[in-house]
Amino acid sequence: MTSRTDCRPDTTDAVTVTAVRTRRDWSTFAKVPFTVYRDDPNWIPGDIADVGSMLRRPSEKTRSRMTSQAFLAYRGRRLVGRIAAIADLVFISHYEQQTAYFGYFECLDDREAAHALLDAVADWARGRSLSAVVGPMSPSLLWSAGVLVHGNDIPPLVGMPHNPPYYADLLESWGMTSIKEFHSFYHDDPHTLVQSPPFARKYAMGQRWKARSSVVVRPMNPATFDEDVAKLRVLYNTAFASFWGFTPVEPDELDALVATMRPILDPEIVLFAELDGEVVGFVMGIPDVNRAALGAVRSRFGIVRDLHTIARWRGPGGRRHRTHVRLDMMFVDPSCPDKGTSALLIFELFQRIHDRGYDSIEAAPVLADGGWFRSVRASYPVDPSRTYRIFSREIG
Structure with a gap:
């Protein structure tokens, strides 16, 4: 793990912050993480949301939703940090809150440099009449949010x-x-977990509910992949309408997110709940490709990293990497009359994870003040395996 001493640069030189404008600047922006994480054995190169398509060369549709400016920090001539200021125009309109996001934040353990980067975001935000800074959002809640504070x-x-x-x-x-705050919760073999004494009553209730329910749970069908994604978007926008920080997701946004996951998805653990032919619920298990990516080359060229990761993931011996699953995006239409739909999805997912030979599961992100968190702690009082935190500051 990177130590605080390793990350502290010589502070005798002054800190300067420059706006990212040129091709060379963007190349430098991509290099910052390789400086920050050079001694961190757990780091995996690459941003969750691609810098090129989100910040450097956004599509016309992306530009209609978001405007941004990236910055670099130097101490003397040494590169020490980066950040992006983001105005999510959909969020601002949806909530009528004059908020700027900061994201893609990476910095050495240098308070002066970090403050200078955040000052640059605040100045950029004030210039657009925005009065608060929130983040990290890279670039939004849909993609990557929060600072890892535990784990x-x-x-x-x-x-x-x-x-x-x-x-x-x-x-x-x-x-x-x-x-x-958001948490993640880890457990070995979740199918065995839900049959353990703490869950015995709920599991029995779930089995009885399944026997009389009209809800049908099915896996994603690769032959109708695009149709399923379109149904998912409608359900997502309905189910998450009251979720903290929610903004309606457009087709191109969800398509871009799904495209990053599709190469590693196991359709048998991507589940839809249907009632009378209509999609009313969804849960997704994502095989944790990071188990393979952690041993891949740390090249600055993303295509090299991706090819090496996929080779380790799908090649001979790749099965040993496909053991862990992230449980993500579990939601049900609030108007669904069958109130046991979420339980049906979870129990079915856990059974399939067990049957397909995965060893463990981690649910994330789980909102700390949400109903899911309270439900987990009431049935299974285990400490979170990780905690993520979103920060805010008024700048008006």
Whole structure:
């Protein structure tokens, strides 16, 4: 793990922050993580949401939803950090809150440099009449959000952030405060877990409910993949309408997110619940490709990393990497009359994970003040395996 001493640069030189404008600047922006994580054995190169398509060369549709500016920090001539200021125009319109996001934040353990980067975001935000800074959002809640504040010493979960343990200190020292926390919960063989004494009553109730329910649970069909994704988007926008930070997801946004996952998806653990032919619920298990990516080359060329990871994932011996599953995106239409639909999805997913030979599962992100968290703690009072935190500061 990277130590605080390793990450502290010589502070005799002054800190300067420059806006990212040129092709060379963007190349430098991509190099920052390789400096920050050079001694971290758990780091996996690559941003969850691609810098090129989100910040550098956004599509016309992306530009209609979001505007941004990236910055680099130097101490003297040494590169020490980066950040992106983001105005999510959909969020601002949806909530009528004049909020700027910061994201893609990476920095050495250097308070002055971190503060200078955050100051640049604040100045950019004020110039657009925005009065608060929230993050990290890279670039939004749909993709990657939060600072990892517990669980930094283990390999990251697929699709979730990873960072040095001092990041929260850097943000708090700038005056930011926590506004939301998310957790992840790990367990070996979840099918066995739900049959254990703490869950025995709920499992029995679930089996009785399944016997009389009209809900049909089915896996994703590769032959109708695009149709299933379109149904998923409609259900997502309905089910998450009251979720903290929610903004309606457009077809191209979900298509881009799904495209990053499709090469590793196991359709048998991507489940839809249907009632009278209509999709009313969804849960997704994502095989944790990070088990393979952790041993792949740390090339600065993404295509090289991806090809090596896929070779380790699908090649001879790849099965030993496909043992862990992330449980993500579990939701049910609030108007669904069958109130046991979520339980049916979970029990079916756990059974399939067991039958397909996966060894463990990790549910993430679980909102700390949400109903899911309270339900988990009531039935199974285990400590979270990881905790992620989103910060905010008024700048008006």
